[in-house]
Amino acid sequence: EAGVTQFPSHSVIEKGQTVTLRCDPISGHDNLYWYRRVMGKEIKFLLHFVKESKQDESGMPNNRFLAERTGGTYSTLKVQPAELEDSGVYFCASSPTVYNEQFFGPGTRLTVL
Amino acid sequence: DQQVKQNSPSLSVQEGRISILNCDYTNSMFDYFLWYKKYPAEGPTFLISISSIKDKNEDGRFTVFLNKSAKHLSLHIVPSQPGDSAVYFCAASAGGSNYKLTFGKGTLLTVNP
Numbered sequence: 171e172a173g174v175t176q177f178p179s180h181s182v183i184e185k186g187q188t189v190t191l192r193c194d195p196i197s198g199h200d201n202l203y204w205y206r207r208v209m210g211k212e213i214k215f216l217l218h219f220v221k222e223s224k225q226d227e228s229g230m231p232n233n234r235f236l237a238e239r240t241g242g243t244y245s246t247l248k249v250q251p252a253e254l255e256d257s258g259v260y261f262c263a264s265s266p267t268v269y270n271e272q273f274f275g276p277g278t279r280l281t282v283l
Numbered sequence: 284d285q286q287v288k289q290n291s292p293s294l295s296v297q298e299g300r301i302s303i304l305n306c307d308y309t310n311s312m313f314d315y316f317l318w319y320k321k322y323p324a325e326g327p328t329f330l331i332s333i334s335s336i337k338d339k340n341e342d343g344r345f346t347v348f349l350n351k352s353a354k355h356l357s358l359h360i361v362p363s364q365p366g367d368s369a370v371y372f373c374a375a376s377a378g379g380s381n382y383k384l385t386f387g388k389g390t391l392l393t394v395n396p
Binding site: 174201203205211212213214215218226229261263265268269271272273274275276277 | 285287317319324325326327328329332372382383384385386387389
């Protein structure tokens with residue numbers, strides 16, 4: 171069974187540009203989570219989808235971040251416009267139900283110059 | 284305001300000995316605790332979990348202990364192996380319909396042959 175996949179693995183962009191990160195959860199997992207780890211700090215929750223609905227987006231930093239999960243399968247996280255402080259590793263995780271452990275993808279390392 | 288704290292950034296032990304990783308939390312609403320292991324350039328991998336109704340959970344060489352009155356949990360690895368060398372994250376959730384995880388900053392475990 172394929173694990174959680176994320177694309178791209180690395181992205182280097184300039185301040186003010188737009189970047190879109192993609193996450194493909196494990197097939198059949200209704201729950202999809204986005205997390206972010208800024209260098210030297212803890213992994214922080216961004217938002218949670220149940221199928222295509224946003225269950226909790228309390229961790230989204232500001233309105234420059236937009237997450238979607240059309241059709242309840244893969245998800246995208248768009249940052250527009252990117253700022254220097256957005257640099258970090260963005261992790262996606264999925265689980266079949268909220269009562270199961272979350273399976274993490276390898277992350278996308280975003281560098282904003 | 285860090286709700287999950289791992290006060291030891293690193294720990295070094297000899298192969299075959301016990302590794303003890305510690306974690307403290309402040310939010311009394313947390314009722315489910317997990318340990319994740321992370322290798323460089325990979326996402327966190329679930330290791331073991333414990334519900335607040337238990338004080339111990341064991342899985343092979345890994346045991347997690349929970350002391351609710353002290354808001355403290357620990358992960359014991361016995362015997363430690365060089366392949367256990369990784370960053371270990373403590374995480375907690377408050378249950379309900381949203382199991383978003385709150386992470387500590389991680390402890391880098393090095394097991395020396």
